[in-house]
Amino acid sequence: YFRALEQAGILLNRPQLEAVRYGPGPLLTLAGAGCGKTTVLAARAGYLMAVRGVSPSSILLVTFTSKAAAEMKERIAALPGIRPAAARAVQARTFHSFALALLRHQGVTEDIFGETQAQHTVMKMLLRQLRLSEAYQPETLLSALSAWKAEGRSAHELPENSQEERDAKQALLAYEDWKKERQKMDFDDIMLRASRLLHDPAVLVPLQKRFAYIMVDEFQDTNTLQYEMVRRLAAKHRNLMVVGDDDQTIYTFNGARQESILQFDKVYKDAKVITLNINYRSDARILGLGSSIVAKNRKRRAKRLVSAGRQGLEPQFFTPSNPEEEAIHVVSHLLHQVEEGTLRYSDIAILHRTASGSRSIFEQLVMRDVPFIQYGAGTVFYDQSLIRPLMDHLRLALDPRRMECIPSALGPLYVPRETGMEHIQKEEKKQPKKYPLIHLARWERLRDFQQEQVKERIRLIKSLTAMKPLLAIQEMRRAFYDKYLESGDPGTWTHYKETLQESLEELETAARRFDTVEEFVAFADELSARHRDMETLRTAADGDAVSLMTIHRAKGLEFPCIYLIGASEGILPHSTALGKEPPEDLLTSVTSGAQADPEQLLEEERRLAYVAVTRAKQMLYITSPAANHGKPAALSRFLLEAYGVKPSAPSGDPQAQRPGAHARSGAQARDHHSKARMITVPVWNCTSTACSAWIRKDIKHTGETPPLCPLCSSPMQEGTRSVPAR
Ligand code: ATP
Ligand code: MG
Numbered sequence: 001y002f003r004a005l006e007q008a009g010i011l012l013n014r015p016q017l018e019a020v021r022y023g024p025g026p027l028l029t030l031a032g033a034g035c036g037k038t039t040v041l042a043a044r045a046g047y048l049m050a051v052r053g054v055s056p057s058s059i060l061l062v063t064f065t066s067k068a069a070a071e072m073k074e075r076i077a078a079l080p081g082i083r084p085a086a087a088r089a090v091q092a093r094t095f096h097s098f099a100l101a102l103l104r105h106q107g108v109t110e111d112i113f114g115e116t117q118a119q120h121t122v123m124k125m126l127l128r129q130l131r132l133s134e135a136y137q138p139e140t141l142l143s144a145l146s147a148w149k150a151e152g153r154s155a156h157e158l159p160e161n162s163q164e165e166r167d168a169k170q171a172l173l174a175y176e177d178w179k180k181e182r183q184k185m186d187f188d189d190i191m192l193r194a195s196r197l198l199h200d201p202a203v204l205v206p207l208q209k210r211f212a213y214i215m216v217d218e219f220q221d222t223n224t225l226q227y228e229m230v231r232r233l234a235a236k237h238r239n240l241m242v243v244g245d246d247d248q249t250i251y252t253f254n255g256a257r258q259e260s261i262l263q264f265d266k267v268y269k270d271a272k273v274i275t276l277n278i279n280y281r282s283d284a285r286i287l288g289l290g291s292s293i294v295a296k297n298r299k300r301r302a303k304r305l306v307s308a309g310r311q312g313l314e315p316q317f318f319t320p321s322n323p324e325e326e327a328i329h330v331v332s333h334l335l336h337q338v339e340e341g342t343l344r345y346s347d348i349a350i351l352h353r354t355a356s357g358s359r360s361i362f363e364q365l366v367m368r369d370v371p372f373i374q375y376g377a378g379t380v381f382y383d384q385s386l387i388r389p390l391m392d393h394l395r396l397a398l399d400p401r402r403m404e405c406i407p408s409a410l411g412p413l414y415v416p417r418e419t420g421m422e423h424i425q426k427e428e429k430k431q432p433k434k435y436p437l438i439h440l441a442r443w444e445r446l447r448d449f450q451q452e453q454v455k456e457r458i459r460l461i462k463s464l465t466a467m468k469p470l471l472a473i474q475e476m477r478r479a480f481y482d483k484y485l486e487s488g489d490p491g492t493w494t495h496y497k498e499t500l501q502e503s504l505e506e507l508e509t510a511a512r513r514f515d516t517v518e519e520f521v522a523f524a525d526e527l528s529a530r531h532r533d534m535e536t537l538r539t540a541a542d543g544d545a546v547s548l549m550t551i552h553r554a555k556g557l558e559f560p561c562i563y564l565i566g567a568s569e570g571i572l573p574h575s576t577a578l579g580k581e582p583p584e585d586l587l588t589s590v591t592s593g594a595q596a597d598p599e600q601l602l603e604e605e606r607r608l609a610y611v612a613v614t615r616a617k618q619m620l621y622i623t624s625p626a627a628n629h630g631k632p633a634a635l636s637r638f639l640l641e642a643y644g645v646k647p648s649a650p651s652g653d654p655q656a657q658r659p660g661a662h663a664r665s666g667a668q669a670r671d672h673h674s675k676a677r678m679i680t681v682p683v684w685n686c687t688s689t690a691c692s693a694w695i696r697k698d699i700k701h702t703g704e705t706p707p708l709c710p711l712c713s714s715p716m717q718e719g720t721r722s723v724p725a726r
Helices: 002-007 014-021 037-050 066-077 084-089 095-105 116-129 138-150 163-181 187-197 201-210 224-234 258-262 284-294 323-340 355-367 388-398 403-409 417-430 436-441 448-464 469-480 482-486 494-511 517-532 534-540 598-613 637-643
Strands: 027-031 059-063 091-094 213-216 240-244 272-276 316-318 348-352 372-374 546-550 559-564 616-623 678-686 694-696 716-724
Touching (some): 014 037, 037 059, 066 084, 066 091, 091 095, 116 138, 116 163, 138 163, 138 187, 187 224, 201 224, 213 224, 284 637, 323 348, 323 616, 355 494, 388 403, 388 469, 403 436, 417 436, 436 448, 448 469, 469 482, 469 517, 517 694, 598 637
Parallel strands (some): 316 616, 348 546, 348 559
Antiparallel strands (some): 678 716
């Protein structure tokens, strides 16, 4: 088997071999990034089947994401001597998919209610019904519930020590009832119910018998509930192998417990511990940077990683003046590499710290026709649930008849949505000249205070028309969010508040570039339309696409070339970790409490930086914008610590220091359009050679005077473009 493996290109080193062959008994394989933990798991599954004759269906392999599970199956299928049917029969699953399969097997038929957006909508509705929608944000409550359930507790056990806690509990119980009445369960329910099922010997014992070998990847990020499930399942055979890296615990906000891995060999006294320390993934200088970043953490097992000698480049740094310039630089730079033939799009990943941190780069990629896949969010910033309502207000300010914008612009008002819309549409037919929302304000089914609220909203929307976009956003922020954001009440969860705050700041930054609401809305609409073309663009490029994702999503993955953006104080480390005060936590008892300590938060940020850096095989480009949201931002302390001095521009490619130096019109140089059906449309082209953005005139921007470029503010000029036909 091992000789065949070697012929297939996998020459395992000594400790890797030992881990693959170890057994029976519990085994902890601890290793830094890129040392082949996931490789060993796959090789071990193959070894058990091919050499030890273990039945594939008695092997359970738990991975962190469904993408990882699918990859694991592929890896196993590619091993020598493994039949495709055997590879399929191995239970390579995420915790959720395992739990769901268990429930289904036990005859549970409820539908899955898994869409975050839908959950928020339901929670919003319930909060409105309970008259709590001004005090709570749905996202806040739902994440608190998640954290609570990750500890294995049900909503009925939520604390009720203060009025806030009682209100929150009431709303969450209403949410639980809503699901129950409709025979639905969300992911937390799935986990909780499956874990409770495992308390029943009739369910547990056959599973314990069946799964003779259990292996868990990314063990450092399991939460209490998941850990308990694994322990129960493995209790009979005790052939539990966990692999992980305590330096890569990055999900404590989801209940991950670093202790699980740090103390595995204390819980399982007879556990064998095998450490791997040869990194096969990264160039030694990239690995060195990662190691010296994470070495500053105190809560960790010390490791010394050596590089297997993969050849690459020294990490490169660049300090753009702000995220807009950063985005121009990164996209120009990567286009240049692709045009030169150094890399394919799919060799490249762009990593960012927070969800809203990808806004500028996303706009660049869309406006410059770079095929890309965004993992996780996948929507235009302006269409995201927190931002969309504000944009819809602006759209209504320009055109009160954009009916599709009315529901979201009604905000948290206590107005029935569906029947309200029906009423407006009915009245519209009778009195088509009237301002549509007026019909709602005069609707006799609404009570006085509700009618007053609608009138108030109409006044607000009308007042936005004459404002500069930035002012308009600030006006809405004052009207809708400031009270909530400034409230220090303990019923609010800091983590969510931060996200909201950050999204609003990002929106203000975006709005600042435009002179009129009309231009701003036109740009957002253009971006959505162009983003919808992305699928066509990717198909035309044969699926060859840049990956754009948060650092969290990049866990376990590797790419020849990584761009890590936002390596500045306040972004990475994130501002939440920099507060002097420990962040106030929701119903303090509700969250796992693991993150209350600022020092621990900072250590988690450091681990994030480590994860990001160690995704790179050959090339790593780190950018640190000197300002963010209009405020100065210093170079990330993680870089300063790692180098001891400011890495002003350590070395190498002088081109990398000049933003946009290589830019050239993307559309000229690339031909991935050629396979799609194309139409020619009138456009405005940016005149800056460093930028190459363009705007479709036929979507919205029909104005005759050339606008300034929305990305770099250079003048634009008339032209035409070929675009994929929709
Ligand atoms: P992470 O902590 O990021 O999840 P990991 O420890 O799981 O990393 P792998 O993804 O398994 O690491 O391996 C990293 C890279 O090293 C992969 O490209 C893998 O093919 C390669 N690799 C692992 N072991 C060997 C080996 N013995 N010989 C050659 N290449 C190896
Ligand atoms: Mg791995």
